[in-house]
Amino acid sequence: MNKVITINLNGNAYPLEENGYEALRTYLDTAARRLAGNPDQAEIIADIEQAIADKFRAVLSANKTVVVTAEVEQIIAEMGPVEDATGPAPEPPPAAAPGPAGAESGPAPKAAETGGTAKRLYRIKDGAMIAGVCNGFAAYFNLDVTLVRVLFAVLAVLTWGVVAIPLYLILVFLLPTAHTSAEKAAAHGAPSTAEEFIRRAREGYYQGMKTFHDKRAHRQWKRQFKQEMRGWKRSFRQEMRNHAQHWSQTWHHAWAPQPRPHILAWVLLPIISLALFIMGLAAAIAFLSLLCTGALFGVLLPHGIPLWIGLVFIIVAYHVVAWPLKSTRYFLFYHGTGGFGRPYGGGGSLAWLVFLVLLVWVADRHVPEFHQALYNLPPMIHQAVDSVRQWWDQR
């Protein structure tokens, strides 16, 4: 029995037997040492790691999830010693070099262990509608981007944009954009470990069903399957750790003190907030007035247009007008004033909700018509539902 060590080569996890891992480490250390002083050292090492990863992928399959030592050695032999094309003669071959003890003291194989991680959530600006958030999600979950957008739009409408739009803006701010080709590759990436895990589990299950009647084969399958699952659990945990690390890094970057409170922000923020508040109030009053009296501030809806279309129109119009202001405000919050922090996130919508309830309560106490309307609300809702049903039946 051999211990398995999971390594990360250019963003993918590969489980190796321990001795194979040592051999690979020595190889990469030697390569890094020989390329010391080469201006492209990091790039060459990355290329070589990529080539090794390709070879690892070729020997792995659904029924074989660990690269054994002999295969690692074979692959290293195929790669051949790394020779610096610019430098003088390469140093003597590894046989003459100090053994593993010497390699131990050499520079750590940095890229091998801390390089990228597996598939990551990024914003992808190519083909994006707004900022690439939906695009990034689609790539991450391997879904069609239109589906993601529709889901997002449905969420936005259902919640009046209170949840979806701030969420979107937070994600815009939070998710790193995939700029380099490596990042884009990570965004689309090879299947993430979780996805791959499910695929293999399913495959293994079918294999198990096939051997069901052959007792011995079945027992063997079971053992292998369990072993495989254990290996994947390990690499999954590893991936989660990497993710956590990556996110904490992102957050550190994001919340690093930005010591340049823009004077403009302090002036603009109250104005924008006030404008948003007034617009929200106007929209709420228009909504209620339409709901209660069937007319928008005394003006009746054009004939033939049902009440609910008017209501939806008000919501949409409000969001269309408020969106630029809101995004400006977000921008000012996060980039203009350093110490202002992030109280808005979910707190904003909560405060907005509390305000709305308060408004209804005050209106209920002091405006008799409103009280009456609230009292009559159930029939109103019935009416709205009826008009939807009528519209549906007409189709």
Add this chain to the structure above:
Amino acid sequence: MSINEKFSAIRKGLLEFLVLKIIAADRVYVADILKQLSATEFATQEGTLYPLLSKMRREQLVDYEWTESEAGPPRKYYSLTAKGREQLRETSDYWQKISGTVKALGQKPGT
């Protein structure tokens, strides 16, 4: 010392020329280059080729471009730059001259 060993330095020196030739003929990535060389006396390995390509890129003889591949991560596809084509032409001419010299030398005059 076998012939093979005697010529190892010459093969090494010629490798850049051959890589230029391969890249000039087609847009290739490293595995293509290795495959084309593998059937010849110049068979080489990634450990040699990657540092060579990076040196050639630094000398602006070749350039690469990331291209998505249907299997696995994107690959670096190499192409020649204007300088690389110029170098290839010069090297080809020089090679012609050398092999002409090799052939011509030592022959008895008059034959």
